Amino acid sequence: MSNNKSFWYVVRQEDGTCEVVESDWERAKTPEKSDHKSQWGSFNNEQEAIAKKIGLIRGGKCQPK
Secondary structure (H helix, E strand, O other): OOOOOEEEEEEEOOOOEEEEEEEEHHHHHOOOOOOOOOEEEEEOOHHHHHHHHHHHHHOOOOEOO
């Protein structure tokens, strides 16, 4: 049986804005992280990731678009 579960992350872009991105199970085990990006997650659904993004904007960690 294949596990096609997706996870959601909030990733800060180089311009300071944050993006909500989806990742499948295999990629979630080893999330991609580069030196210039911050990443929060994993979240079980997009709504949780969006709520986190709003909190990061209010907390000054991300810029609004």
